[in-house]
Amino acid sequence: MRDRDSELRLADILVESADTLTEGFDPETYLRWLADRCVELLGARGAGVMYAAEGEAVHLISGTRQQHVVHELLAVQHLGGPCLESFGTGEPVPPVPIDARSAAARWPDFVERADRHGIAGTYAVPLRNGGPTLGVLNVFVPHAPQVDDSRRDLRIAHALARAAAIGLRNHRTHTECRTLSDQLQTALDSRIRIEQAKGILAERWGVGMDEAFDVLRRFARRERLVIDVVATQVIKGEIHGGAFRQGRPELS
Numbered sequence: 001m002r003d004r005d006s007e008l009r010l011a012d013i014l015v016e017s018a019d020t021l022t023e024g025f026d027p028e029t030y031l032r033w034l035a036d037r038c039v040e041l042l043g044a045r046g047a048g049v050m051y052a053a054e055g056e057a058v059h060l061i062s063g064t065r066q067q068h069v070v071h072e073l074l075a076v077q078h079l080g081g082p083c084l085e086s087f088g089t090g091e092p093v094p095p096v097p098i099d100a101r102s103a104a105a106r107w108p109d110f111v112e113r114a115d116r117h118g119i120a121g122t123y124a125v126p127l128r129n130g131g132p133t134l135g136v137l138n139v140f141v142p143h144a145p146q147v148d149d150s151r152r153d154l155r156i157a158h159a160l161a162r163a164a165a166i167g168l169r170n171h172r173t174h175t176e177c178r179t180l181s182d183q184l185q186t187a188l189d190s191r192i193r194i195e196q197a198k199g200i201l202a203e204r205w206g207v208g209m210d211e212a213f214d215v216l217r218r219f220a221r222r223e224r225l226v227i228d229v230v231a232t233q234v235i236k237g238e239i240h241g242g243a244f245r246q247g248r249p250e251l252s
Contacts, residue, residue, distance in 0.1 A: 006041070009040075009041065010041060010156065010159075013037045013041070013160065014159065014160070014163050017034070017160065017163040017164055017166075017167050018163065018166070018167055018170075019167075020167040020168065020170055020171040020174075021170065021171065021174050025171055027051065027053065027168060027171070028051070028059060028061050030164070030167070030168070031049040031051055031061045031135070031164070032061055032062070032063055032064065034049065034137065034160060034161075034164050035047040035048050035049055035061065035062065035063030035065075035070075035137070036063045036064055036065065037160065038063070038137065038139055038157055038160060039063055039065045041156055041160075042139060042141070042153045042156060042157065043141075044065075044139045044140060044141050044142075045065070045066055045069075045118075045119060045140045045141055045142045046062070046063060046065045046066035046067075046069055046070040046073075046140045047063045047065070047070065047137065047138065047139045047140065048060065048061055048062040048063060048070040048071065048073070048074045048137075048138055049061045049127070049135050049136065049137050049138070050074055050077070050083040050087065050135055050136045050138065051127070051134065051135035052087075052133075052134060052135055054172065060074040060075055062074065066117075066140075069117045069119075069140075070140065072113060072117075073110065073113060073114055073117070073119070073138070073140060074138065076109050076110050076113045077107075077110055079107075079109045079110070080106065080107045080108075080109065080110060081107045081110040081138075082096065082107070082110075082122055082123065082124035082136075082138055083124050083136040083138050085106075085124070086124040086125065086126050086133075086136045087126065087133055087135075087136050090126050090128055090133050091126065092123070092124065092125040092126065092154060092157075092158055093123055093124040093125075094123055094150065094154055095121050095122070095123040095141070095145035095150035095153070095154060096121060096122055096123065096145070097120065097121050097144045097145060098111055098114045098115050098119055098120055098121060098122065099115070099120070099144070114140070118142065119140045119141070119142070120141060120142055120143050120144045120145075121140075121141045121143065121144055121145040121150075122138065122139065122140050122141065123138075123139055123141075123145070123150070123153075123154055123157065124136050124137065124138045124139070125137050125154070125157045125158045125160075125161040126161060126165075127161050127162075127164050127165040127168065128161070128162070128165050129162045129165040129166050129169070131165075131169065134165055134168055134169070136161075137157060137160070137161045137164070139153075139157055141153075190228040190231075193228055193231045193232055193235060194213070194216070194227060194228060194231045196231070196235050197212075197216060197230070197231035197232075197234040197235055198212045198213045198216060198231075199212075200234055200235065201215065201216065201234065201244075215244050216230060216231065216234070216244075219243075219244050
């Protein structure tokens with residue numbers, strides 16, 4: 001991030017990260033893209049995300065760079081690592097040299113595996129923007145972290161993670177609103193069909209709407225049918241009026 005082109009690239013990526021309301025949006029594909037962009041911007045060896053999908057098990061999502069290695073380093077963290085630490089606190093884990101004695105004491109299994117794969121340093125940032133932590137972005141670097149570069153790279157990774165958290169939260173909210181809207185539309189359509197069926201029966205028999213509805217409801221219960229299904233059959237003329245006074249419907 002030392003030149004103007006890199007700054008513009010970061011801006012482009014932050015804008016792209018907001019594009020989560022499209023049809024066919026897939027969170028795992030999105031987070032794989034995020035990991036790849038971190039590798040691109042930060043010169044990392046690899047990156048991945050530990051993602052806690054709502055109501056589901058934790059997903060381990062590796063970028064396309066060093067995919068097998070990254071997945072292994074994420075998986076070993078069930079015994080402890082920067083991802084779990086960041087998940088628990090909701091705060092970033094600053095760059096840590098893998099060969100540091102303190103790192104081996106904190107995460108012995110993770111450090112042993114990272115060292116085996118030639119990883120010199122790591123850091124993690126939560127996918128969080130004021131709300132619950134949705135996951136953690138973990139970056140793996142090939143050189144021992146330097147103070148100035150590490151601060152800058154951590155800030156960049158944190159900005160990307162916060163942008164991703166906003167994008168994922170917007171997607172979830174959008175999906176919930178669409179689901180609710182579909183449910184309300186289904187209920188409205190059903191109500192309209194029932195009203196139409198009531199009107200047909202009331203006109204046919206010369207009775208009130210309440211009486212027509214009572215007959216419709218009792219028939220649905222007797223035949224163990226959803227009242228909306230019975231109403232649809234009445235509208236289509238598939239049940240004759242006399243069938244409501246008999247034990248079974250008379251289909252045309």
